[in-house]
Amino acid sequence: MTTSRTSRWGDPQAGGAGKGLLMFLGAASLLAFGLWMLWKPVFQPMIGEAIPTRVTEVTAFPVPVHDPQVVLTIEPDWVVQRGVFDDATALVRTPDLGLEITVDTWEHGTGPSLEAAMREVLDQEGEARIERIAAGVIARSAFVGEGRNERLIVAIGNEHDPLERAVAIVTAEHSDRAPEDADLSDAVPAVAAFVAGIEVVE
Amino acid sequence: MTWTRRVLASLLVGGMLGSSLPHMVPIAWVDIQPVAWDAPTWADRAAITIPPEPIDAATLSGVHPIGAFDAAAGIQAGALLVPGANLSIEGKRVDDEILEELKELVQEAEERSGERFHPEPTPRRGCAYGSTTMPLEDLLADPTLAPPGGSGSVVNCDVVFAVGEMLAIRSRLTAAEAPDGEGTEDRGNGDTSAWSDDTRVHLIDVVEGVRVTPAEFWQEDAREELWSVTVDAIRHDARGISLLPVASDPDGDLLDGILEETVFLPNGGILLTVPAGFHAPELDGLLPDVGEASVGGTPDRMTLQLDETEFEHLLTPLGAYVRTLASESREFGVPFVWAGERRVDCALIACVALTFDGGPSDVTPVIMNVLAERDAAGTFFVRGERAGSFPDAVWRGFAEGHSMQNGTQTGADLSKLREMIDLGIEITSGRNTVADITGEVPTMLRPGAGDVTKRIVEAARMPAILWTFDAAVTTIDEIAAQVRAGDIVRVPEDADALAGGHDSASGTAMLVEALQARGFELVTVRQLFGGRVPPPGVYEHAR
Numbered sequence: 001m002t003t004s005r006t007s008r009w010g011d012p013q014a015g016g017a018g019k020g021l022l023m024f025l026g027a028a029s030l031l032a033f034g035l036w037m038l039w040k041p042v043f044q045p046m047i048g049e050a051i052p053t054r055v056t057e058v059t060a061f062p063v064p065v066h067d068p069q070v071v072l073t074i075e076p077d078w079v080v081q082r083g084v085f086d087d088a089t090a091l092v093r094t095p096d097l098g099l100e101i102t103v104d105t106w107e108h109g110t111g112p113s114l115e116a117a118m119r120e121v122l123d124q125e126g127e128a129r130i131e132r133i134a135a136g137v138i139a140r141s142a143f144v145g146e147g148r149n150e151r152l153i154v155a156i157g158n159e160h161d162p163l164e165r166a167v168a169i170v171t172a173e174h175s176d177r178a179p180e181d182a183d184l185s186d187a188v189p190a191v192a193a194f195v196a197g198i199e200v201v202e
Numbered sequence: 203m204t205w206t207r208r209v210l211a212s213l214l215v216g217g218m219l220g221s222s223l224p225h226m227v228p229i230a231w232v233d234i235q236p237v238a239w240d241a242p243t244w245a246d247r248a249a250i251t252i253p254p255e256p257i258d259a260a261t262l263s264g265v266h267p268i269g270a271f272d273a274a275a276g277i278q279a280g281a282l283l284v285p286g287a288n289l290s291i292e293g294k295r296v297d298d299e300i301l302e303e304l305k306e307l308v309q310e311a312e313e314r315s316g317e318r319f320h321p322e323p324t325p326r327r328g329c330a331y332g333s334t335t336m337p338l339e340d341l342l343a344d345p346t347l348a349p350p351g352g353s354g355s356v357v358n359c360d361v362v363f364a365v366g367e368m369l370a371i372r373s374r375l376t377a378a379e380a381p382d383g384e385g386t387e388d389r390g391n392g393d394t395s396a397w398s399d400d401t402r403v404h405l406i407d408v409v410e411g412v413r414v415t416p417a418e419f420w421q422e423d424a425r426e427e428l429w430s431v432t433v434d435a436i437r438h439d440a441r442g443i444s445l446l447p448v449a450s451d452p453d454g455d456l457l458d459g460i461l462e463e464t465v466f467l468p469n470g471g472i473l474l475t476v477p478a479g480f481h482a483p484e485l486d487g488l489l490p491d492v493g494e495a496s497v498g499g500t501p502d503r504m505t506l507q508l509d510e511t512e513f514e515h516l517l518t519p520l521g522a523y524v525r526t527l528a529s530e531s532r533e534f535g536v537p538f539v540w541a542g543e544r545r546v547d548c549a550l551i552a553c554v555a556l557t558f559d560g561g562p563s564d565v566t567p568v569i570m571n572v573l574a575e576r577d578a579a580g581t582f583f584v585r586g587e588r589a590g591s592f593p594d595a596v597w598r599g600f601a602e603g604h605s606m607q608n609g610t611q612t613g614a615d616l617s618k619l620r621e622m623i624d625l626g627i628e629i630t631s632g633r634n635t636v637a638d639i640t641g642e643v644p645t646m647l648r649p650g651a652g653d654v655t656k657r658i659v660e661a662a663r664m665p666a667i668l669w670t671f672d673a674a675v676t677t678i679d680e681i682a683a684q685v686r687a688g689d690i691v692r693v694p695e696d697a698d699a700l701a702g703g704h705d706s707a708s709g710t711a712m713l714v715e716a717l718q719a720r721g722f723e724l725v726t727v728r729q730l731f732g733g734r735v736p737p738p739g740v741y742e743h744a745r
Contacts, residue, residue: 052234079234095239130487131444141443154443177236185441189242192443 052081052093062201064088069105069167070156073197092194098178099187101194102171109165114140117155117166128155136160137200143184148174150184152191158200167200247512248431250439253475253505254467256360256372259329264408264536265361265369266577267328269721270304270550275319276354276378277311279304280328282361282371285539290411297545299413304357304550307375311355321687323552323721333358334374337502338399338478341376353378362465364534367409368527370416370465374401399478401503402462405524408536416464419521425452425461427516432460432474433482435506440488450483460506464521466528472513476504540603542579542726546733548744552687554722555730555744556713557669558706559583559609559648561695562592562599568707569695570599576714578724582695583609583648583667586635593639600640605726608633608644608664617653625661645735646727654740665736667727668692670743677702678709682716688745690727 055074062068064087072090074080079097083089092101111117118128118140128140133156141154151173155166172191174182259265259282266283281304287296308319326346333347341358342348349356355377362370379396406413420428429452437444456477463475481489481499489499517525546553558569558580566582573580582599584606589596600606610616611631619625629647637643647662654666669692671681678700681691693700693710700709717724728735730744 054234054237077237077239093234094241095237097234097236098239099241129440129442131442131484132446133444134446139443143441152441152443186241188438188441188443189244192445193242195443196445 052079054079063090063103063105067108068201069108071199071201072103098175100173100175104169111166114155114157114164114166117169121153133195148182152184154195170195244438246435246438247509248435248506250435250504251507253335256331256362257364258331259361262364262534264538266544268551269324269327271322271324272319273350275311275315275317276350277308278350279307279357280326280359282328284406284408284536285544286537287406287408288411296406296411296413301547308550321550321552325721327721329359329361334360334372334401362403363528365528366530366532367407369406369534370403372401372403415462417458417461419464419517420461421516421518424516425457429457432476432506433484437484442488448484456480466525468529470510470529472508472510474506476506478502541577542603542605546723546725546729548730551723553725553730554685554717555690555725555727556580556693557690558693558695562588562595563695565695565706566592566595569710572711572714574602576718578714579604579726581605581607581727583607584636585609585613586611586632589635589639596639605728606636606640607646608636609648610650613650615651615653616649616658617655629662659738663738665738666740668740668742673700673709675701678712689743
């Protein structure tokens with residue numbers, strides 16, 4: 001007769017599974033703790049504001065996050081996000097998501113001249129006009145492309161900078177969600193209001 | 203998105219991100235839904251609009267088109283006269299003002315060209331529909347609208363509105379700039395020729411007999427506001443993005459040019475027209491062609507529609523009054539004036555006088571019908587002995603503005619009358635017969651057969667009017683081809699046949715048509731001589 005041996009400590013195989021579970025839980029907790037510890041200094045700057053976010057009240061949005069060149073004013077219901085792994089770029093969308101406005105900046109003092117910045121973007125396609133958009137702030141702007149693919153490009157700079165360096169390039173264009181007959185001219189007042197809300201950080 | 207993903211997203215994003223993004227409430231992981239949004243628009247109190255269609259001047263009764271033209275002096279000017287307008291309180295006549303302005307333009311053309319102005323016939327009379335609103339390049343490319351020979355100056359016009367007793371006419375003066383290049387402008391269209399191109403509107407009140415410029419519609423303190431709203435509207439039309447308020451001081455000349463083209467619409471709207479070349483500091487970086495070497499500015503004329511509720515309080519009482527009138531739907535009306543009673547300046551306009559003698563007869567009313575239909579005037583040298591048989595024809599001619607003059611009593615050859623008393627009877631009897639019928643004493647004489655001696659002139663003590671062309675001798679085609687401004691054409695009423703085989707009535711119709719087609723104004727002899735009776739003498743023309 002064969003009698004099965006049972007430990008009063010239970011099934012040895014069952015004990016192995018529990019150990020494994022414990023180890024897993026421990027490792028998971030460690031990982032979670034590590035993530036939690038690293039979220040603010042590492043992960044959140046990388047992907048945190050890359051998530052499209054609809055703001056509910058007027059929001060100041062510095063670009064880049066550290067040592068900002070400009071501070072955007074985001075109106076309620078507008079959607080904003082940063083570039084993934086690139087906090088020097090912001091993408092702002094109108095509440096209906098029909099218009100996309102990209103803001104690109106440089107590190108302080110490294111921007112090209114407004115003229116050079118526009119030349120680089122325009123590639124001989126359009127003619128830049130120049131306007132004062134706020135006290136001490138000038139903008140070179142141009143419309144490039146045609147019809148629904150038309151883009152408004154605005155290079156913003158400090159009027160008192162002897163080198164007229166650009167601090168940001170703003171590009172506005174219709175998104176895929178815009179109607180087929182969308183005309184960028186109709187969006188100019190919205191872009192103008194957005195540009196007027198850009199604060200250039202000295 | 204499934205509910206589990208929603209929960210995860212809200213836990214993860216809400217828990218981890220929410221605290222670090224205090225002003226943002228993530229609503230989804232990546233799938234953001236659009237929400238309704240009214241895109242902002244310019245909060246402008248004015249906007250660029252399409253100019254209203256002008257009124258076809260040919261549809262208006264009571265206005266008379268004229269044209270001054272001389273290729274050598276380099277000027278062509280079309281204008282509308284309003285002969286039926288009342289005299290103003292100061293006793294001025296609207297047509298005199300219009301003719302005076304034309305005269306000034308002619309003088310400028312003479313100075314510029316160094317040529318003395320001699321009016322030539324032109325088929326371009328009055329206003330050419332749409333000529334004051336078309337782009338300058340189009341106007342210069344149209345030989346009927348451009349200055350003669352492509353240089354010099356041209357005046358075009360349009361009727362802007364015509365309501366009740368109000369008539370608004372826009373005139374456009376386009377002139378080649380001085381050859382020394384002063385004031386030249388590169389308008390950026392590849393055409394380096396320099397032109398000045400100015401328009402202005404005049405409003406005529408035919409009852410009050412006044413002609414005003416619409417700048418008088420605005421109060422003085424409206425200027426700054428109108429400047430600001432104009433600059434803002436142009437800035438936005440040029441797709442500028444600045445929201446800074448207009449801070450520049452109004453340019454007086456530019457603003458005057460705009461206000462002078464104020465037009466009220468039947469719906470109460472207020473339009474301003476911004477001339478090409480408008481510029482302001484706020485627009486300098488936006489508009490093309492602005493550079494150190496050029497003035498630049500707006501390339502074309504622009505029409506600006508004001509928000510009338512914002513601006514009506516800035517109108518003067520005159521402006522408010524005219525705006526009210528413009529909104530009424532009354533048809534324009536001005537009393538008709540016969541051709542022979544109009545103000546005509548034959549020093550500006552190519553005129554020819556048609557003269558008739560040998561009547562009256564049964565043909566006379568037929569000739570008068572022709573003249574009335576074609577809006578032409580004539581001078582009838584009435585033979586006294588026939589006037590008694592056709593007093594109605596004489597009276598009608600007088601009533602319809604024709605000049606009823608002395609054709610002597612019998613039409614005898616005065617040069618063959620030896621006795622002074624016979625000569626006197628022939629002349630005075632003819633004169634008195636006409637005066638008895640019309641109540642107006644004739645001041646000109648046509649001696650029978652056209653033979654005139656010094657003795658006849660002395661006896662008549664009035665000018666003897668002969669002719670340049672005689673339709674009994676020269677065919678109508680030849681007359682029409684050879685006649686010049688200031689000429690006098692004779693059409694005998696009693697002739698069975700004119701040269702070429704026409705009778706007097708049909709010949710007159712053909713002659714009138716041919717001369718008007720060439721652009722001649724058909725006037726009385728008195729009008730031909732500047733509205734005055736020339737001193738005693740013999741006249742074959744008025745040049």
